[in-house]
Amino acid sequence: MICNKSGTKTALYCVYFFKTYATMKISFTLILISFVLLFSQCRSGLVTMNNSCYNSIQQGQAANKAGNYSNALDIFNQVLQKCDAYDAKEKGYAGKASALNGMQQYNDALDAANSGLSINKSSIDNLFEKANAELGLKRTADAKADFSTIIDLTSKNQNVKDKATIYAKIGEIDLKQNMYADAMNNAEQAITLDPDNSDFYMLRGDIKAAQQLYDEAKEDYDLAVSKGKNDAEVWKAKAVASVKSYQKKYGTTNANELVSKMSSTEKQQLCSDIKTALSKGAKEVSLDLLQDAVCK
Numbered sequence: 001m002i003c004n005k006s007g008t009k010t011a012l013y014c015v016y017f018f019k020t021y022a023t024m025k026i027s028f029t030l031i032l033i034s035f036v037l038l039f040s041q042c043r044s045g046l047v048t049m050n051n052s053c054y055n056s057i058q059q060g061q062a063a064n065k066a067g068n069y070s071n072a073l074d075i076f077n078q079v080l081q082k083c084d085a086y087d088a089k090e091k092g093y094a095g096k097a098s099a100l101n102g103m104q105q106y107n108d109a110l111d112a113a114n115s116g117l118s119i120n121k122s123s124i125d126n127l128f129e130k131a132n133a134e135l136g137l138k139r140t141a142d143a144k145a146d147f148s149t150i151i152d153l154t155s156k157n158q159n160v161k162d163k164a165t166i167y168a169k170i171g172e173i174d175l176k177q178n179m180y181a182d183a184m185n186n187a188e189q190a191i192t193l194d195p196d197n198s199d200f201y202m203l204r205g206d207i208k209a210a211q212q213l214y215d216e217a218k219e220d221y222d223l224a225v226s227k228g229k230n231d232a233e234v235w236k237a238k239a240v241a242s243v244k245s246y247q248k249k250y251g252t253t254n255a256n257e258l259v260s261k262m263s264s265t266e267k268q269q270l271c272s273d274i275k276t277a278l279s280k281g282a283k284e285v286s287l288d289l290l291q292d293a294v295c296k
Helices: 008-043 051-065 069-082 086-102 106-119 124-136 140-156 160-176 180-193 198-210 214-226 232-250 255-261 264-279 285-294
Strands: none
Touching: 051 069, 051 086, 069 086, 086 106, 086 124, 106 124, 124 140, 124 160, 140 160, 160 180, 160 198, 180 198, 198 214, 198 232, 214 232, 232 255, 232 264, 232 285, 255 285, 264 285
């Protein structure tokens, strides 16, 4: 090699050559390491969604909770088209499956949930929607197997907040199946584990409202508000619970007759609840109509 020859010029050339080679080698190594880390991150699903995708998912989930399944389906289809992050795809498929379950399109819901599980086989949201779809398809044994998986994940999960969310999810399923005692037990477990989560008080209020325990339900909705859930969903639920409480108390669903029997204090409180719900964006025809009668 030329570097084995003697001479000042040759020696300087050799020094230059080896410095350049060393620099190139280090640069290449750093590029290779960066590429490997990036590829590894993407393959493991650690790339997180951007704010736009997060907001869209929140909107879709709110639409599902409100029963606006067609709207929710449109939102989640858009999420799946425009959002590439693994966590966004996982949530997107779960939201789509939830909307399809709400529309009783159980086969399509099952496909969507399975797509979500192909991204993360331990996705609680997709496991729940898969079980819901299987219940709709009368595949009880498959649904029970999924619930067993969910329960197993609950027992193994050391993250307290995640475990609380799993109990709440099971409680939601119990509520849909009118299994109120089990639903309440799971809601209580969730609240015990994560007492600052407003959604859990909302769930407990819904369980009580389903059993016509309207005054108790309102207390939980108030707790949800105090924990930070100051949105249309909770205020609509509270206003509806208030209306049904008075209907039950006075034995009538006729708006004018109901108002004639209510005290001035009751009318004032109900009017306040209805106005707040509507101002938060709640969509409920019965509340619009009742406002005219109550808030005079």
